[in-house]
Amino acid sequence: MIGVLVSGEGTNLQALLDAELPVVAVASSRSGAPALGRAERARIETEIFPLDRYASREERDGDLAEWLASYGVELVVLAGFMQLLRAPFLERFAGRILNTHPALLPSFPGLHPVEEALEHGVRFTGATVHFVDLGIDSGPIVLQEPVAVESGDTVETLHARIKGAEHRLLPEACRLFLAGRLRVPPEGRRVTVL
Numbered sequence: 001m002i003g004v005l006v007s008g009e010g011t012n013l014q015a016l017l018d019a020e021l022p023v024v025a026v027a028s029s030r031s032g033a034p035a036l037g038r039a040e041r042a043r044i045e046t047e048i049f050p051l052d053r054y055a056s057r058e059e060r061d062g063d064l065a066e067w068l069a070s071y072g073v074e075l076v077v078l079a080g081f082m083q084l085l086r087a088p089f090l091e092r093f094a095g096r097i098l099n100t101h102p103a104l105l106p107s108f109p110g111l112h113p114v115e116e117a118l119e120h121g122v123r124f125t126g127a128t129v130h131f132v133d134l135g136i137d138s139g140p141i142v143l144q145e146p147v148a149v150e151s152g153d154t155v156e157t158l159h160a161r162i163k164g165a166e167h168r169l170l171p172e173a174c175r176l177f178l179a180g181r182l183r184v185p186p187e188g189r190r191v192t193v194l
């Protein structure tokens with residue numbers, strides 16, 4: 001069973017729903033995220049967990065973890081979730097959190113990967129699905145797909161093509177995880193796909 005965390009449009013969530021993956025719960029960091037409407041239309045349980053409702057980030061993350069666990073979530077997917085999760089959450093779901101990032105990590109981690117790829121003048125960027133660790137977009141890489149930068153690309157046009165790649169990679173990574181086909185060595189970072 002999959003729990004998905006969102007903050008925005010939810011096109012990656014939609015890719016998981018279209019792939020008929022077992023998404024049972026969708027949590028948003030903010031009210032009004034269009035992603036919530038997608039979950040509701042698919043009759044999936046939703047909840048919002050805004051930071052300003054809590055005394056601390058740890059408290060919010062604790063509530064969020066409890067809520068996901070109450071639905072039997074075994075895999076947490078960050079699908080455009082724009083906030084960092086703290087150690088207690090990461091420990092509770094250790095080795096069971098996937099994130100999608102719109103760049104070829106380890107290039108351009110952080111909040112503005114598409115802008116930075118354009119500014120840097122790279123010829124190729126892309127999409128990465130990786131396990132989440134304590135760092136920023138730094139966990140073991142599961143799947144990647146390159147996307148060519150075209151002359152005349154804007155942040156919008158490039159991000160749209162990268163999202164196309166994310167929509168292919170994220171469902172595939174979830175399928176591999178749920179089938180028990182991803183192995184992460186305790187030491188080192190190279191994920192093996194069985």
Ligand code: GRF
Binds near residue numbers: 007008079080
């Ligand atoms: C995706 O490109 C994701 O990698 C990034 O924000 C975007 C979210 O898109 N962090 P959506 O909400 O899934 O449409």
